[in-house]
Amino acid sequence: MKLSIVIPLLNEEESLEELYHWIASVMQSNDFVYELIFIDDGSTDNSWKVIESLASGDTSVKGIRFLKNFGKSQALHAGFKAAGGDVVITMDADLQDNPEEIPAMVNRIREDGYDMVSGWKKKRYDSVLMKNLPSKLFNWAARKTSGVRLHDFNCGLKAFRKEVIKNIEVSGEMHRYIPVLAKNAGFSKIGEQIVQHQARKYGKTKFGAERFINGFLDLITIWFVSKFGKRPMHLFGALGVLMFIIGSAFTLYLGIDKLFLNPFGRLLTERPQFFVALTSMIIGTQFFLAGFLGEILVRSRKQEGRYSISGEINLHKTEKEYSS
Secondary structure (H helix, E strand, O other): OEEEEEEEEOOOHHHHHHHHHHHHHHHHHOOOEEEEEEEEOOOOOOHHHHHHHHHHHOOOEEEEEEOOOOOHHHHHHHHHHHOOOOEEEEOOOOOOEOHHHHHHHHHHHHOOOOOEEEEEOOOOOOOHHHHHHHHHHHHHHHHHHHOOOOOOOOOOOEEEEHHHHOOOOOOOOHHHHHHHHHHHOOOOOEEEEEOOEOOOOOOOOOOOOHHHHHHHHHHHHHHHHHHHOOOHHHHHHHHHHHHHHHHHHHHHHHHHHHHHHOOOOOOHHHOHHHHHHHHHHHHHHHHHHHHHHHHHHHHHOOOOEEEEEEEEEOOOOOOOEEEO
């Protein structure tokens, strides 16, 4: 069995060499055949030089370098595309994930038949107010919305069967929801493992408080896409029908009232029900149009490049752009 360890990074020059030796020690002590894929997401420090130095002395080290910062999801997408292992491990480059957790996670994939095992940092060394509490709220919302019973969706340390990462598309900022993407793709055996969380040793976090706002917005997006991404008319058409029923009911009421019950009463345009009926029917039409446009986009969507690569190390790929 071959392992692929995929590590996205941004400005982590201080931690890379220590992380490499730590991973290599764990791999060798467990007799794992492995490849270590670093994806430099547009670092402005010497991270790429460190990767080049490591790769020159060890062919199991591979590197992908982005022209600029495209985001963690794009880095994972590139790493997944390059990975050739039977089991794929993801982890962060800041030394907060412990490589010694990897053998147990691999064993659960290999022996227990899990499609995916996600780490759970039960005890964290982050700020309680700025990271821990928002993270708990975020994970609760993700569990309720997705139905995936994990305590820590955003833990960087995860293990996958190769088939999982080859059948999901990680785009935008959806790296937080890889377990949900896996479930939506049909991989239902998703497990969880308590892992040790290390205090940050070098540098500072690359994510601010805004990531939680973006995370909740992405949660709404993935809920919509998973339920209606291939059939947008089912949502927008239903809302359009509902608004049309409301508008038609008010129109029928106004018509009967004006023609038969109170023909000499107020003008229709002076009655609030007229504007409710008019607004409802206009909104209903707009929902229908949105549904039709959504169906057209789904059927004619072009696959566009999401990121550009400026350098590769120890990889056999020749293309310089990957498409989603």
